[in-house]
Amino acid sequence: MTEKQPMSQTELKRLVARAALDYIVPGEILGVGTGSTVDQLIDQLPGIRERIPACVSSSERSTKRLEALGFKVLDMNEVESIGVYIDGADEIDPGFAMIKGGGGALTREKIVASISGKFVCIADASKKVDVLGRFPLPVEVIPMAAGAIRRRLEALGASVKLRDFVTDNGCSILDAAGLSISDPKALEDEINSWPGVVTVGLFAHRGADVLLLGTSEGVKTFRKAE
Numbered sequence: 001m002t003e004k005q006p007m008s009q010t011e012l013k014r015l016v017a018r019a020a021l022d023y024i025v026p027g028e029i030l031g032v033g034t035g036s037t038v039d040q041l042i043d044q045l046p047g048i049r050e051r052i053p054a055c056v057s058s059s060e061r062s063t064k065r066l067e068a069l070g071f072k073v074l075d076m077n078e079v080e081s082i083g084v085y086i087d088g089a090d091e092i093d094p095g096f097a098m099i100k101g102g103g104g105a106l107t108r109e110k111i112v113a114s115i116s117g118k119f120v121c122i123a124d125a126s127k128k129v130d131v132l133g134r135f136p137l138p139v140e141v142i143p144m145a146a147g148a149i150r151r152r153l154e155a156l157g158a159s160v161k162l163r164d165f166v167t168d169n170g171c172s173i174l175d176a177a178g179l180s181i182s183d184p185k186a187l188e189d190e191i192n193s194w195p196g197v198v199t200v201g202l203f204a205h206r207g208a209d210v211l212l213l214g215t216s217e218g219v220k221t222f223r224k225a226e
Ligand SMILES: O=C[C@H](O)[C@H](O)[C@H](O)COP(=O)(O)O
Pocket: 033, 034, 035, 036, 037, 038, 087, 088, 089, 090, 099, 100, 101, 102, 103, 104, 105, 106, 109
């Protein structure tokens, strides 16, 4: 008898992306996030093309992918609200707060999430944690403020690296490792209050509503308690 092979991370991502298709409301504008898990989602959207009149996207990368597949991507300024936003995460805690921005799209992701009725997070099982902070926390900053913000993050106990990357907004990213984030909302508020911070990649005030987690036993669905 041949033993069942464990699913690869890519297969888990494809699986949760497929499960997310059920959350797309026919005829509504779809919010599309960024990252390797969302790439799996985008690749499956042509199969339900007739349900999606248009999208808004959280990055140039996703916009290009969507347009290449023939989807209309609207300018965010033309859109007041959307029903569903589907995006990945770098970490998600039991309260559905997330660290995002490993792919550098945190600011636009937060903007799209802020106008969405439902945030559906798609992630493989490795992303579910008890306490946020194993993944370095991305902070998008105005380039001339990078030094000042680095020092403030270090004062919180983080070890900080400037990412070799320019965001879609022309800004820089600092990755702050070593923070154990017991109060994600308070840290989100604090870092966002520092001059020169564009966005911190903590999604605590606007966390996920539904988590679709890809595990070797299949997709597990978690809903945020009301
Ligand atoms: O900036 C990128 C986003 O926040 C992604 O959602 C996050 O990094 C997860 O990406 P992936 O699906 O590639 O693990």
